[in-house]
Amino acid sequence: MVLVSAVRDYINRMLQDISGMKVLILDSQTVSSVSVAYSQSELLQKEVFLVELVDSISMSKEPMSHLKAVYFLRPTSENIQHMRRQLAKPRFGEYHLFFSNIMKDTQLHILADSDEHEVVHQVQEFYADFAAIDPYHFTLNIASSHMYMLPAVVDPSNLQHFCDRVVDGIAAIFLALKRRPVIRYSHTSDTAKRIAQEAAKLMYQQESGLFDFRRTEVSPLLLVIDRRDDPVTPLLNQWTYQAMVNELIGIQDNKVDLRNIGKFAKDQQEVVLSSEQDAFFKTNMYENFGDIGMNIKRMVDEFQQVAKSNQKIQTIEDMAKFVDNYPEYRKMHGNVSKHVTLVTEMSKIVEQRKLMLVSQTEQELACNGGQGAAFEAVTNLLNNESVSDIDRLRLVMLYALRYEKDSPVQLMQLFNKLASRSPKYKPGLVQFLLKQAGVDKRNGDLYGNRDLLNIARNMARGLKGVENVYTQHQPLLFQIMESITKGRLRDVDYPYVGNHFQQGRPQEVVIFIVGGTTYEESRSVALQNSTNSGIRFILGGSAVLNSKRFLKDLEEAQRIARTSTSVV
Incomplete structure (x- = not known):
């Protein structure tokens, strides 16, 4: 629960000490960070009666002095300008400003100068500059994730913007975890190297005081790798529940939009798939599609039994019991309906596309x-x-x-x-x-045919047979985690940045994939963490991919490369 818990803790601290009715104001990035960690009902319990985006607040003129404004924003120049304009004509009784990453001194000065009406009660940094979609899986939701495929000479300003955003996200992860890592990167990737070097410069030089946490016996590891080292994984169809939903329908910030695939009741057009909020999904998110069908049937049978018992309301006591249990009954009904709908729609797609x-x-x-x-x-x-x-x-x-x-x-x-x-x-x-x-x-070694150990392992798997022909593939990430666990990650392939080497096996490893992660890889991380190897792995990336998104990024990079005469 490490990442989700960290973000929830920040949100709790933001909201619980501010009494009374509140409006929560977010930007396009922090809305993802909050929505995957906190439900709307939980926000209501904290007396948050309105959630708005910072740019839409700028458009509105209606005063709401009875509300206290809680802002949670990325510390970008655009957001600082939004704040400057909104503080010039304050609409709310109090302003509590929280930023998701390290602020510049100049930004603090702008805010201080803008607060002429003295409505700002606090300004704090809460390091949740990422979306914690699973306990050990985060994304930065970068729209221009294709930039990693292009040489620096093609579009230097946009590539720098991309790298800056990745470094910000990585910094927030380690500030939230209260760790300073040693850093390694994939030697074939210029973008991974650049990000690794800039992250090291930030943590060890520019903001060294901020990252000066209590030392662990062996430093954590940050490993920055490139999606292009394993282009196979995002191209494959998936047959485990979470990965399959993302591949065939799509998941964005733990929400599934069903409007494009059929006509559904209004409350079924967008459904939440979160291991934090859905016990059935948590138990089954990594299960094979065939097993999901049987498990959903069991859930339907259980629900039918509950529904039957609720029909036998004969006394006042029965009625009172039903009213007490009604919220749980509604939730169970919604869950059954959601999972039956998803599996039904995916079955149709599987059949249509063979x-x-x-x-x-x-x-x-x-x-x-x-x-x-x-x-x-x-x-x-x-x-x-x-x-x-x-x-x-x-x-x-x-x-x-x-x-x-x-x-x-x-x-x-x-x-x-x-x-x-x-x-x-x-x-x-x-x-x-x-x-x-x-x-x-x-x-x-993407296909396991270069290294003798990998060749032997593949032969052994072939001799034993594969339990399911549709899920026999293992991403390159699995090999990388295995190499780290056994202390065999080669320095020549994954060099260290600077003079910060690792003595001994790390207990915490953050692997960041420039270009995006897949749910097949997050499943590998969860399974690896469940083996009790003594190492906790966390996976992050610039986006979450399915084959459509990977191909879209590829097409966009190809388009830009074709229009540039500088590409070699």
């Missing part, structure tokens, strides 16, 4: 050799009218990543076939992916 057929080939491409059989399987699926354009594209990409050096003739045949069957996809997108994340650009 995903069981597609996914079997995907997993073979990701996990097993056999170029000839793979070529035949991909060709057959490209010719299958039931296979969607996005699935055709992903299959060709997975084949290209696996066999780019082995079968150039067959690869060209697949490129031509894809262009004829799915013309809406931009020409050269697969080639751009190889340029970005081909075998010559990647760090680590």
Whole structure:
């Protein structure tokens, strides 16, 4: 519960010491931080009767002097200007200002000069500059996450803005955890190196006093890696509950928007999927799709028993008991309806797109050799009218990543076939992916065929068989965590920043993936943490990916690269 608890603690401290009716004012980033950690009913319990965005507050003129304003904002120049204008004509009785990261002295001076009416009661830094979507998984929700794929010469100001935002988020994580880490990075990634160096400069030089926490015997580790070291994981269909919902429907800040896939009652158009607020989801979020169906049936049966017992209201005592239990009954009804709806809709999509057929080939491409059989399987699926354009594209990409050096003739045949069957996809997108994340650009042993230990491990898995052909893939992150646990993460692949080396095995590790994380990877982290290895892993990234978002970022990077004559 480490990340969610840290954010909840900050929100509690913001709200509980300010008595009376309050309005909570957020920005587009902090609204994510708050919404994934705190429910609306909990905010009401803290006497928060209104939640607004800071830019919409600027548009309104209505005075509300009976309310106390609690602002929770990122310390950006834009937000400081919003505050300057709003303090010039205060609408609320009191102003309590909280910022989600380190403030500059100049920003404090601007706020002080703007408070001519003396309505500001406090200004504090509460380091929750991230969205804690799961206990050990956070995201920065950066819209321009494609910037990591572009060389610095293409768009230097936007790349710097991207890196600054990542460094801010990483700094907030370690300030919330009250730790200062040693820092390592993937040696093949210029962006990861830049972020690692700037984070080290912030923690060890510019704000060294702020990060001067009580030393642990072995320093925590921050490892900054690049999405391009493992482009396979975000391209795969998923078959465990949380990851599958994100892949087929989409999850944003633990909310699932169902409006685009069907007509639902108003209270069912957007549903919350949070391990903090939903016991069934917490128990089943990492389970296979087949098991989910059976577990939901059991939940439906239990609900029907409760519903039957509620129909037998014959006495005043029965009625009183029903009224007492009604909130729990409503919640149970909502939960049953939510999970039945999600599984029903996903089952339809699986059938429409023939995903069981597609996914079997995907997993073979990701996990097993056999170029000839793979070529035949991909060709057959490209010719299958039931296979969607996005699935055709992903299959060709997975084949290209696996066999780019082995079968150039067959690869060209697949490129031509894809262009004829799915013309809406931009020409050269697969080639751009190889340029970005081909075998010559990647760090680590993505297919487990370079390192003798990995080869032996894969052979052992093959001999034992795989419990489920659809979930046999393991992301590169799994190997990285295993190497850290066994003290085998190679310095040549993941060098340290500066002179801050690690003596011994760390007990806390934050792995940040520049370019975004997946729910398959967060599942690997949760399973690794449950093994009691003595190391607690936390995963974070610039965004949360499914295949659509990964391909969208790839297309955007390709578009910018094409318009720039500087790209080499």
